[in-house]
Amino acid sequence: MSTQTPSIQTPQAIRGTQDIFGPDAEAFAFVVETFERVRKLYRFRRVEMPVFEKTAVFSRSLGETTDVVSKEMYSFEDRGGESLTLRPEFTAGIARAFITDGWQQYAPLKVATHGPLFRYERPQKGRYRQFHQLDAEVIGAAEPQADVELLVMADQLLKELGIAEGVTLQLNTLGDGASRDAWRAALIDYFRAVKGDLSEDSQDRLERNPLRILDSKDPRDKPFTADAPRIDDYLSDEAKDFFAKVTGGLDAAGVTWTRAPALVRGLDYYRHTAFEFVTDRLGAQGTVLGGGRYDGLMEALGGAATPAVGWAAGIERLAMLVGEKGQKFDNPLEIVIAVEDDAALDYATRMLAALRRENFVADMIASGSPRKRYDKAVKLGAACLLVVGMQEGIPMSKLRSTPISPLGDRIERFMDSWGR
């Protein structure tokens, strides 16, 4: 079988990339197809975005100090000396397009897309360097109804994928800019007082990203996180009202949710609503879909202030949950032709083409030892087996098994028109 040239060594795949095949590939396709179907129900318009952008698109919108920008981006110079970056997320590029392509005229604009993203991270379960996401955004809508619509769509997507069980919607609000800043300051004061007793990670977070201390997994931090200042005490009346309308809308639409006061977003541009659909079935990578409102992003990119909400979902993680359900995606072989004599090959080829033109899922076995072709054909597990051979110098086909209708009827009709 393998006659490799010893002097040439095959390059290996890049770490953290995947060659998706078989049931995994089918589950992946199922996730994308379901997303496409649901997105149309909600009238989200499909967009295709470039895989790379000028580096500034991401560094300005995500924040220079975030881990994603400072150490996880695939950035490089092109031949003109321009710094480019493979997209680590969708939102920044879509925001850029909204500004540079005049999409303001369509506001409020509902868009959806999906495709590969790149992050230089250590691969682990459900995390890759080239990974794939579904993405949905509503741009130019300040109303909480936009948040609600996005969440209801996400909820329906998970249900139609058949994986909603065991997945919970965790919901929080970060308040408006002023609320968020006040809360953040209070958290810093509170944790600074006990800094020495916090984990090393959290001591570090205190300066960089104090909100993150709240969902620290380190047991040393737990005693302090419980009594930490809560966002609710810092929300403006407007922010409270906004959040109440979001939760009210979810209740009206029949979407169950859980308040998660410690849920924060990693990226700087988030305001108000933050949410994650979380499962306990994927180990450490439990977030299956996440997002929130990012009213501050457009200005960070030099555009007019524009409210927006969005979410993204990891296709690999969704596909893993789908795969766990044991769903079968292979399209079953309806008819297989076993060619037991090479003299009848053209006859069989003509027949196979005719079958496929009649929309049969068909295949043919015509290689290897003629005597073993029948067994090979049987092993393919087709509903129907057709043996082709020579009889007195004339190619002949014999139907070896006829399945029950309606497939059997279709095959019978085909055989009659073929002339048996």
Place this chain on the structure above:
RNA sequence: GCGACCGUAGCUCAGCUGGUUAGAGCGCCGGUUUGUGGUACCGGAGGUCGGGGGUUCGAACCCCCUCGGUCGCCCCA
């Protein structure tokens, strides 16, 4: 970036305290049988034991480095 475990045939794995030419099942290829819903038997191809270096009379096995995988931490979908 940090930590733990793991890399033997296409796949799943065995290989004793380091000891001749590294094995099995499945799969693949061929032959015989059977002559019709996955038969049985026989034979065959296929392995730089992830890669490199070291220790040793001798390394798949011990040590170091490296590449990859898996699962955590960080971060994040």
